[in-house]
Amino acid sequence: MNTANFGNWSKWGLSLYVLSLSALTSAQAPQPQPGMPQANTHLTRLENLGQRLFTDRNLSEPVGTACVSCHTANTGFANNHGSRIGVALGSTPSSFGLRNAMSNAYNGFIPKFSFQISNGEVEAIGGHFWDGRADTLAAQALGPFLASAEMNNPNAAAVVKKVAASPYADLMRAEFGNNVFQDSDSAYQKIGTAIAAFELTPSFQSFSSKYDAFIQGKTTLTPNENRGMMLFMDTKKANCVSCHVMNPKSKDPKDSLFSEFSFYATGIPRNRAIAQNANPNFFDLGLCGPVRSKPALTANVPVNISIDDFCGKFRMPSLRNVAERQAFMHNGFFKDLREVVGFYATVSSDPQRWYGPAGVPNDLPMAYLKNIVKDRPPFNRPRSAGPVLSPVEVDDIVAFLHTLSDGYTAAPPLPQNPGPQPNQAPNVRPANPFGPK
Numbered sequence: 001m002n003t004a005n006f007g008n009w010s011k012w013g014l015s016l017y018v019l020s021l022s023a024l025t026s027a028q029a030p031q032p033q034p035g036m037p038q039a040n041t042h043l044t045r046l047e048n049l050g051q052r053l054f055t056d057r058n059l060s061e062p063v064g065t066a067c068v069s070c071h072t073a074n075t076g077f078a079n080n081h082g083s084r085i086g087v088a089l090g091s092t093p094s095s096f097g098l099r100n101a102m103s104n105a106y107n108g109f110i111p112k113f114s115f116q117i118s119n120g121e122v123e124a125i126g127g128h129f130w131d132g133r134a135d136t137l138a139a140q141a142l143g144p145f146l147a148s149a150e151m152n153n154p155n156a157a158a159v160v161k162k163v164a165a166s167p168y169a170d171l172m173r174a175e176f177g178n179n180v181f182q183d184s185d186s187a188y189q190k191i192g193t194a195i196a197a198f199e200l201t202p203s204f205q206s207f208s209s210k211y212d213a214f215i216q217g218k219t220t221l222t223p224n225e226n227r228g229m230m231l232f233m234d235t236k237k238a239n240c241v242s243c244h245v246m247n248p249k250s251k252d253p254k255d256s257l258f259s260e261f262s263f264y265a266t267g268i269p270r271n272r273a274i275a276q277n278a279n280p281n282f283f284d285l286g287l288c289g290p291v292r293s294k295p296a297l298t299a300n301v302p303v304n305i306s307i308d309d310f311c312g313k314f315r316m317p318s319l320r321n322v323a324e325r326q327a328f329m330h331n332g333f334f335k336d337l338r339e340v341v342g343f344y345a346t347v348s349s350d351p352q353r354w355y356g357p358a359g360v361p362n363d364l365p366m367a368y369l370k371n372i373v374k375d376r377p378p379f380n381r382p383r384s385a386g387p388v389l390s391p392v393e394v395d396d397i398v399a400f401l402h403t404l405s406d407g408y409t410a411a412p413p414l415p416q417n418p419g420p421q422p423n424q425a426p427n428v429r430p431a432n433p434f435g436p437k
């Protein structure tokens with residue numbers, strides 16, 4: 001990740017990001033970007049403070065890594081800081097983490113972690129991180145500063161000291177009082193509050209994708225995108241919609257968050273590039289730890305429920321902006337969206353393709369294989385029935401997933417269509433600049 005890439009934030013109307021990075025102390029108004037949604041031209045003082053904190057590369061040890069290093073709009077609000085192995089690189093050389101960065105967009109819609117009864121089954125839902133361990137965005141924001149594989153500060157006081165010496169220290173004082181830096185524990189909490197306020201601004205939940213324009217009747221999908229949507233919603237086959245919920249009949253984009261934020265084990269293959277995975281006995285069990293230790297699941301599991309039933313389960317992310325991401329799933333095993341959809345299409349018919357000769361999911365201990373979802377398509381498909389989707393259908397779903405990228409600007413209406421001409425290809429307009437490549 002280098003500074004040059006930040007120019008791309010302007011695609012999302014996030015000209016304020018560019019401003020803050022290129023001229024931290026400048027009070028100059030952001031320049032409107034031609035043809036771009038002006039999502040966030042006004043920030044409150046608290047949100048502005050949050051933005052300064054979010055983009056400040058001095059808040060890591062050594063300096064150089066900010067929240068924005070791993071949460072960049074033009075890579076789906078998530079990237080791994082230059083790492084190509086599927087998991088994020090922190091502020092020190094070779095400090096690779098255990099997990100793929102998650103998007104911090106649309107996080108305002110994630111409920112607090114809880115257990116719910118759904119179809120007679122106890123299901124875990126909500127919370128931030130792949131294992132739902134942070135209840136609020138403010139609490140989440142305080143984790144990365146101290147994580148050794150992320151921003152690597154020794155303690156909260158060290159972060160507060162840097163903020164107190166920053167050019168925006170006065171913004172902290174104006175917002176929280178002149179004595180804000182005296183108690184570093186409470187100042188640290190306030191840093192979380194400000195970052196959360198910024199993450200909840202419209203730029204992070206802009207609902208400005210082609211799909212959003214489509215459900216509001218402002219554009220049409222191409223035949224491929226439309227077929228992809230139908231396949232995505234086909235409850236007898238791909239059945240993506242049963243988890244990644246959407247409703248194209250509703251004009252309200254909040255009815256299409258593309259996640260119900262619940263937890264499943266889906267048998268993602270083991271990413272052998274992760275250092276910890278060199279130990280064959282090491283497993284990232286999601287809800288069961290080892291990362292999720294505070295609060296451990298034991299603290300809130302309902303009576304009569306075995307914690308073992310939740311081992312290997314990870315929280316389903318929203319698929320908004322997913323096509324812009326560089327790696328997919330909690331362990332970053334997949335680097336190509338086509339491969340992800342191909343996995344869903346063939347995991348039942350051709351498990352060897354994903355897990356090697358044994359054909360048995362290889363990133364979970366035997367005892368927890370029973371936790372892998374089997375109660376619905378595409379996971380309950382008999383092996384003999386063949387792939388759920390043909391290669392062409394996989395491409396159609398990928399085309400549809402590209403319509404979920406924010407920053408879509410509808411093309412101006414075409415000149416009067418003269419109708420089909422002999423020997424002429426259908427008129428395809430270059431609608432989505434971030435669409436299928």
Ligand code: HEC
Pocket residue numbers: 054065066067068069070071080081088089090091097099100101102103104107127128129130131137140141142144145149150151195291317
């Ligand atoms: C070195 C890369 C890196 C940095 C720096 C970083 N993050 Fe993250 N972020 C990640 C990873 C990896 C995850 C998933 C971690 C997990 O599940 O344990 C994540 C998860 C998140 C989530 C949860 C999203 C969800 O859907 O639950 C939010 C919100 C977030 N980060 C915000 C921030 C903020 C705020 C900062 C700065 C204080 C920050 N991140 C710094 C890599 C990073």
Ligand code: HEC
Pocket residue numbers: 232238239240241242243244262263264265266268314315316317318319322325327328329330331340341344345373377378397
């Ligand atoms: C049983 C629920 C379920 C179904 C059905 C389902 N998914 Fe998922 N999806 C998940 C979960 C859970 C994850 C995260 C898994 C993990 O990382 O361990 C996920 C992750 C993804 C991701 C990666 C997101 C990211 O940010 O890394 C994509 C893309 C995706 N699903 C697409 C699809 C498509 C396309 C279909 C239909 C073919 C589908 N899903 C069907 C539950 C489901």
